[in-house]
Amino acid sequence: MAGIETLFTNAKLADGSLKDIGVAGGRIVAIEPAGTTPRTSATVDIAGALLVPAFVEGHIHLDTSFYGDKWIPHKACTSGFDVHERVAFQAQNMAQAAPMDERARKQLELCVANGSLQMRSHVMVDGSVGLKSLETILKIREEYRGIIDIQLVAFPQNGILKSPGTPELLDEAIALGADLVGGLDPASFDRDLQGHLDVVFGVAEKHGVGVDIHLHDFGSLGAFTVEEICARTAALGMEGKVAISHAYGLGDLDPDSARRIGAKIAKAGVSIMTNAPGDHVFPPVALLRGEGVTVFSGSDNIRDSWWPYGDGDMLSRAMMISYRSGFYTDEELTTAFDVVTTAGAKALDLEGYGIALGAKADFVTLAAEHVPEAVVAVPKPRRVFKEGRLVAENGAVVR
Numbered sequence: 001m002a003g004i005e006t007l008f009t010n011a012k013l014a015d016g017s018l019k020d021i022g023v024a025g026g027r028i029v030a031i032e033p034a035g036t037t038p039r040t041s042a043t044v045d046i047a048g049a050l051l052v053p054a055f056v057e058g059h060i061h062l063d064t065s066f067y068g069d070k071w072i073p074h075k076a077c078t079s080g081f082d083v084h085e086r087v088a089f090q091a092q093n094m095a096q097a098a099p100m101d102e103r104a105r106k107q108l109e110l111c112v113a114n115g116s117l118q119m120r121s122h123v124m125v126d127g128s129v130g131l132k133s134l135e136t137i138l139k140i141r142e143e144y145r146g147i148i149d150i151q152l153v154a155f156p157q158n159g160i161l162k163s164p165g166t167p168e169l170l171d172e173a174i175a176l177g178a179d180l181v182g183g184l185d186p187a188s189f190d191r192d193l194q195g196h197l198d199v200v201f202g203v204a205e206k207h208g209v210g211v212d213i214h215l216h217d218f219g220s221l222g223a224f225t226v227e228e229i230c231a232r233t234a235a236l237g238m239e240g241k242v243a244i245s246h247a248y249g250l251g252d253l254d255p256d257s258a259r260r261i262g263a264k265i266a267k268a269g270v271s272i273m274t275n276a277p278g279d280h281v282f283p284p285v286a287l288l289r290g291e292g293v294t295v296f297s298g299s300d301n302i303r304d305s306w307w308p309y310g311d312g313d314m315l316s317r318a319m320m321i322s323y324r325s326g327f328y329t330d331e332e333l334t335t336a337f338d339v340v341t342t343a344g345a346k347a348l349d350l351e352g353y354g355i356a357l358g359a360k361a362d363f364v365t366l367a368a369e370h371v372p373e374a375v376v377a378v379p380k381p382r383r384v385f386k387e388g389r390l391v392a393e394n395g396a397v398v399r
């Protein structure tokens, strides 16, 4: 076929069919039965491996990970999980860590090698660090342009109202290049739900950008905050541009209450991010999806001051979501896979995502029969292609 620059042949798609995929200008321009497209000088034989769209790493912290640095032992909170105390531990740990740019590169390469080519990273912007972290991560984003697409959230880790100067800094952060405005436990951290949301949505409205709020609050406080965020989103016509990360409180509700609030979340077009963390309750993935909510995922913290876990692999994250959600059937396992791929693309409002004509040729090959097996087995190694170009294989970025 004319116009094909690179031909990927014998690729098994999620529906089990074996296909040739033609790529030109970084986009998929042909999907034909395997063996029917004339080979070009640039032909890559996928040899029957499963070819899936690149994973969406929807929530990570590029500035605060110690991955690739020396091991920093985890310190437990003195009396149960406390966000203020964890933030204080983080400040102590950051002071003794390797330079931020070195750590961010290592974390990014880990994610790319595992097949994530679209990412949303939160970066601290508040009175404690000003815009310093954001400036570093903006530089790193430029370095990795063409390898991975990165959205940055200006994240007020020390609160907005409790950290002097933060409202102005969030405004400056967006002007500087951050893509979204973040927030943190408006009621329990800043003790002022409406005051906190006034700033977050005020900056977002001023710049016409989206919002992604960390919400760790459990029980009715968490659920109430979710409802308030949905109300603001609807009032400002920001459907599809707002996400709530963690939303643990949704995991505390009885099924009827969860369905009722799920319908409100879906109607407001707010997405919910969960990484199915350790021992916390977390949002009921299948129930929320059943109500029409976009549920996406991310590694969140990787070897940082919050926990020592994380491997930058969204396929293993899908396995964890499945495991903790009690997903067993092929349909359920495929649901978990959707959370780390297509649903992530929807939450991040990505253009040209998927294995389809006209989409970006961003894909990963997996040694698996089909998607449910991939979720359970988490096969490695993989080959990772960005706009049709090999960017990682055998667990490392290719240059």
Ligand SMILES: [Zn+2]
Residues within 6 Å of the ligand: 059, 060, 061, 122, 214, 245, 300, 301
């Ligand atoms: Zn986070």
